[in-house]
Amino acid sequence: MKFETPHSVDDAVAILRADPEARVLAGGTDLLVRLRAGHISPSAVVDIKRIPGMRDISQEDGGWRIGAGVSCAEMGEHAGLKAAYPGVVEGAELIGSTQVQGRCTMAGNLCNAGPAGDSVPAMVAAQATARVAGPNGTRDVAVFDIPTAPGQTSLAEGEFITSIFLPAPPAHSSDAYLRFIPRTEMDIAVVGCAVNLTLDAAGTVTSASMSLGAVGPKVKQVDASALVGTICDDAAVEALAAAATAAATPIDDKRGTIAFRKDVSGVLAKRAARIAYIRAKGASS
Amino acid sequence: MAKDEFEKREFKVVGTRVARPDGLDKVTGRARYGADMSAPGMLVGYCLRSPHAHARIKSIDTSEAEAMAGVKAVITRADFTNVPASDGTRDILDNVMANDKALYDGHTVAAVAATSRSAAKAALKAIKVDYEVLPHVTDVDAAMLPGAPELHQGRQQESVPEGFSQNVLARSQYGHGDVDAGFAQADVIIERSFKTAATHQGYIEPHACLATMGNDNQGDLFCCTQGHYMVRNTCADILGMESGRLRVTASEIGGGFGGKTTVFLEPVALMLSKKSGKPVKMTMSRDEVMRASGPTASTSIDIKIGTTRDGVITAATGEFRYQSGCFYAMNGALGAMCGFAPYDLENLKSVGWEVTTNRPKAAAYRAPGAPMAAFAVESVVDEVAKEIGMDPIDFRLKNAADEGTKSAYGPTYPAIGLRATLEAAKAHPHWSAPLGKNQGRGVGCGFWFNFGGDTCVSLMLNPDGTVSLSEGNPDIGGSRASMSMMAAEELGVPYENVRTIVADTASLGQNEVTDGSRVTFAVGLATIKAARHAIEIMKARAAATWGIDAEAVEWVDGAAQPAGPNAGKFPPLTVKEIAATMSNTGGPIAGHFEANAEGAGVSFGTHICDTEVDPETGAVKILRYTVFQDAGKAVHPDYVEGQLQGGAVQGIGWALNEEYIYGEDGTLQNAGYLDYRIPVASDLPMIEPVILEIPNPGHPYGVRGVGETGIVPPLATIANAVSRAAGVRMTSLPMSPPKVLAAIKAN
Numbered sequence A: 001m002k003f004e005t006p007h008s009v010d011d012a013v014a015i016l017r018a019d020p021e022a023r024v025l026a027g028g029t030d031l032l033v034r035l036r037a038g039h040i041s042p043s044a045v046v047d048i049k050r051i052p053g054m055r056d057i058s059q060e061d062g063g064w065r066i067g068a069g070v071s072c073a074e075m076g077e078h079a080g081l082k083a084a085y086p087g088v089v090e091g092a093e094l095i096g097s098t099q100v101q102g103r104c105t106m107a108g109n110l111c112n113a114g115p116a117g118d119s120v121p122a123m124v125a126a127q128a129t130a131r132v133a134g135p136n137g138t139r140d141v142a143v144f145d146i147p148t149a150p151g152q153t154s155l156a157e158g159e160f161i162t163s164i165f166l167p168a169p170p171a172h173s174s175d176a177y178l179r180f181i182p183r184t185e186m187d188i189a190v191v192g193c194a195v196n197l198t199l200d201a202a203g204t205v206t207s208a209s210m211s212l213g214a215v216g217p218k219v220k221q222v223d224a225s226a227l228v229g230t231i232c233d234d235a236a237v238e239a240l241a242a243a244a245t246a247a248a249t250p251i252d253d254k255r256g257t258i259a260f261r262k263d264v265s266g267v268l269a270k271r272a273a274r275i276a277y278i279r280a281k282g283a284s285s
Numbered sequence B: 001m002a003k004d005e006f007e008k009r010e011f012k013v014v015g016t017r018v019a020r021p022d023g024l025d026k027v028t029g030r031a032r033y034g035a036d037m038s039a040p041g042m043l044v045g046y047c048l049r050s051p052h053a054h055a056r057i058k059s060i061d062t063s064e065a066e067a068m069a070g071v072k073a074v075i076t077r078a079d080f081t082n083v084p085a086s087d088g089t090r091d092i093l094d095n096v097m098a099n100d101k102a103l104y105d106g107h108t109v110a111a112v113a114a115t116s117r118s119a120a121k122a123a124l125k126a127i128k129v130d131y132e133v134l135p136h137v138t139d140v141d142a143a144m145l146p147g148a149p150e151l152h153q154g155r156q157q158e159s160v161p162e163g164f165s166q167n168v169l170a171r172s173q174y175g176h177g178d179v180d181a182g183f184a185q186a187d188v189i190i191e192r193s194f195k196t197a198a199t200h201q202g203y204i205e206p207h208a209c210l211a212t213m214g215n216d217n218q219g220d221l222f223c224c225t226q227g228h229y230m231v232r233n234t235c236a237d238i239l240g241m242e243s244g245r246l247r248v249t250a251s252e253i254g255g256g257f258g259g260k261t262t263v264f265l266e267p268v269a270l271m272l273s274k275k276s277g278k279p280v281k282m283t284m285s286r287d288e289v290m291r292a293s294g295p296t297a298s299t300s301i302d303i304k305i306g307t308t309r310d311g312v313i314t315a316a317t318g319e320f321r322y323q324s325g326c327f328y329a330m331n332g333a334l335g336a337m338c339g340f341a342p343y344d345l346e347n348l349k350s351v352g353w354e355v356t357t358n359r360p361k362a363a364a365y366r367a368p369g370a371p372m373a374a375f376a377v378e379s380v381v382d383e384v385a386k387e388i389g390m391d392p393i394d395f396r397l398k399n400a401a402d403e404g405t406k407s408a409y410g411p412t413y414p415a416i417g418l419r420a421t422l423e424a425a426k427a428h429p430h431w432s433a434p435l436g437k438n439q440g441r442g443v444g445c446g447f448w449f450n451f452g453g454d455t456c457v458s459l460m461l462n463p464d465g466t467v468s469l470s471e472g473n474p475d476i477g478g479s480r481a482s483m484s485m486m487a488a489e490e491l492g493v494p495y496e497n498v499r500t501i502v503a504d505t506a507s508l509g510q511n512e513v514t515d516g517s518r519v520t521f522a523v524g525l526a527t528i529k530a531a532r533h534a535i536e537i538m539k540a541r542a543a544a545t546w547g548i549d550a551e552a553v554e555w556v557d558g559a560a561q562p563a564g565p566n567a568g569k570f571p572p573l574t575v576k577e578i579a580a581t582m583s584n585t586g587g588p589i590a591g592h593f594e595a596n597a598e599g600a601g602v603s604f605g606t607h608i609c610d611t612e613v614d615p616e617t618g619a620v621k622i623l624r625y626t627v628f629q630d631a632g633k634a635v636h637p638d639y640v641e642g643q644l645q646g647g648a649v650q651g652i653g654w655a656l657n658e659e660y661i662y663g664e665d666g667t668l669q670n671a672g673y674l675d676y677r678i679p680v681a682s683d684l685p686m687i688e689p690v691i692l693e694i695p696n697p698g699h700p701y702g703v704r705g706v707g708e709t710g711i712v713p714p715l716a717t718i719a720n721a722v723s724r725a726a727g728v729r730m731t732s733l734p735m736s737p738p739k740v741l742a743a744i745k746a747n
Ligand SMILES: Cc1cc2nc3c(=O)[nH]c(=O)nc-3n(C[C@H](O)[C@H](O)[C@H](O)COP(=O)(O)OP(=O)(O)OC[C@H]3O[C@@H](n4cnc5c(N)ncnc54)[C@H](O)[C@@H]3O)c2cc1C
Pocket: A023, A024, A025, A026, A027, A028, A029, A030, A031, A032, A033, A048, A068, A094, A095, A096, A097, A100, A103, A104, A105, A106, A107, A108, A109, A110, A111, A112, A116, A117, A118, A119, A155, A159, A160, A161, A162, A186, A187, A188, A189
């Protein structure tokens, strides 16, 4: 097995294109675990963190570009990013433990394509895009369209994600992410739910998006229009909860039953909506 | 041994919190655990394990594997030609290397020793096993029914009545009085059925060993175990060698909790070494530990308790059905003995059942069999108290066993500490602290027998006056510190002057396993007696030096001195002075003591727990937890507190989220710590330990074992708290969020 450390995007693409068995290494918190467990035996591991720009968080068109090598802990220490997208950052910061946080990345979480990835729902609710580099140049893809099924992505041979872009947040907007786990940390989401809201100056919701994790083969976008035109009152959040419960298509497994996951989808939708609303109002005052 | 060993005294060392002797090695990584030993020319060994829950092994073809590069030995059951002497050891052999059938997912069917891990793993893939898959059963109630898939034939004991499958191996009954007459006197009768899932001890260190067997049939084994004498005796029996030809050295141990009281890898490693002629190291992966070591029994229990309106229990019955995996284990019987042990009952019938299923054979897990029984009994006790409107502690006090009570399992109790723990719980601020919305408080009691057993200690005086102490029990709870403390106390020397080591099997006589909470009691007793033996020798040396009778010398504060004015006037001779001249006064000085220690002294505990239940998700939060337990005498209070806290924490895991989950195909679905959910630090409040000291008459310092009782009350205590917080009685463990939410919604 080879270990490659390309210093440019083009070099990385060339290596990946030449060797379909090569795997990208970001934080390695999924890749190395699978390697050691004997689930995968790639011909090469391509560490992308030495490519310039991969470790940067930068402002762009009022939004935020996050390099594919930025660790979730670094996101948690970035005041500007946290203020703009507290929900995205809290999702990223729920991954693993302090030790895992120091390595893991959002792009890795996305490309691992686990249905329960904690950073994904808030990115999707924020309409984030991924910048994908490949043999045919660069393209921007909605984060929602990267995972296609458990463990599978829409990335073509030779392609990898170089950064994630969070668009400029509108005034009076904010987001929140909650997950349910049976313990308090070091666990895999039984349900994850992100809500992203924009209000008008008076506090009425003008646009809302919601996405759910761990209740289907990939992250789900759920209609959150029940909140639009409301002040996130009890009736509105109950309607949102009903939409979440209806949209969830979980399976029965060792981590939870169908009935439980559908119920909890609704509960988290309510709770996340309330948090996002308070944040958006706070941001507007 | 007499039960009147205890003598009141002022302690100087015992009861203090001295530095632990193994601390530095452990925090610096210098401590040698099971996998940390290597030998020149060493091979690595790996097991091939059954992917089926139940299958006949029609044939195993190892020829391709044997021919592979780097492969030095491949073994199957055919290599174990010796038939072990005892039934128990034959079961162990069948467990470590399947005979004609694979009995559970993960059962070893062959093993390989090779020069590298990759060579060994490739060889495992090349072994061809022809299985005939058989119907399987993993649930205890299903396994008992006539017509259930059966694991063994002809192993049912005579105690089992007609009408059950061959999986029901034994039935045992305890109790006294007339339960029908007792229930007739009751004003309130509550009857409930309970289920508990199998759990794992969750020790951090996986099983590991290094085995060396020569052509001269002499062997050495270094391994992680709770009892290296047990390992020696068992392996020698399996391999058909004299036990004196096998020397076993215990490694430092990263947790055991009862799970390391038997063997898994050791006979396999010895056989691989024998066949290859090389040292062989084996280490289990976590997946192997979960699938193929010894978890607890899962259970199905019925309890019925009748009481008068003013709170006197008139009768109680219990049926304790325990599945203990694929071989006989005495777990249901222990449940039937322990469940009602805290109570003074006039009429009791308590029945234990031992049932085999297609699961790994259960091993001990701290107080084996007792926590599940306590869960069921204490849940009904709680409900009965609630029904008659009595405070649950008052109800327990009213029915509590005392000195002179005929116990549930037969004997009459000597002085015991149950009432003291209940009274301490009632008086503690925790019991009367206010509760908030969705919060509930539970209380529960627990009992464990404790044990003594075969024990040897040698205490050597070094020429500079320091002391070396050898014990034969792996230190899983701080016993090296405690032994050094008790030796220092008795000799009258500083703690720092005594170093205790765990000697190998060739260095001391037979020692029982570190189990049954026996070590601080039994090895402690032997340490004190070995020290007294050494003191007698030192007194005799002083007497000879002074030219007076040995009887005229007494031992005070670490020195020999003339006993009273008539004995003569000589300045005291200290340990150091006696040691310095011992070569000339008769030679080296050592004390030793060997006995089958009796008088262990039963142990009781009472726990209180506050929980908060999220009514929308069923998530349970442990808000506050207090443990009250009788330690007899806490030799090193830090370690005792650690045992009480550890028992509570393991109980919290068992009560809330830990469970062996089997699929339709009988394979284990969660063989790892992602989906087998042990509590993490952030799940837990600080557990407050309250140590009570009611001296055990059977120990010179009053010590009782404390290692196991702490896991007995938590399942019940937490279930009582959750049931009160959720407003619905929880009768199935674990109380995982989906189960709690379903119960709330069904209510
Ligand atoms: C102890 C522990 C706890 C964990 N807890 C959680 C948790 O709570 N929630 C959660 O969601 N996850 C959890 N995980 C999983 C993991 O940490 C996350 O999925 C993490 O975000 C992966 O990021 P990484 O940078 O380490 O990815 P890597 O392991 O480097 O890569 C993951 C996969 O994505 C591919 N990849 C990585 N970067 C790119 C890229 N830029 N372009 C294309 N492909 C790429 C890799 O080839 C690999 O297949 C946990 C893992 C561990 C070990």
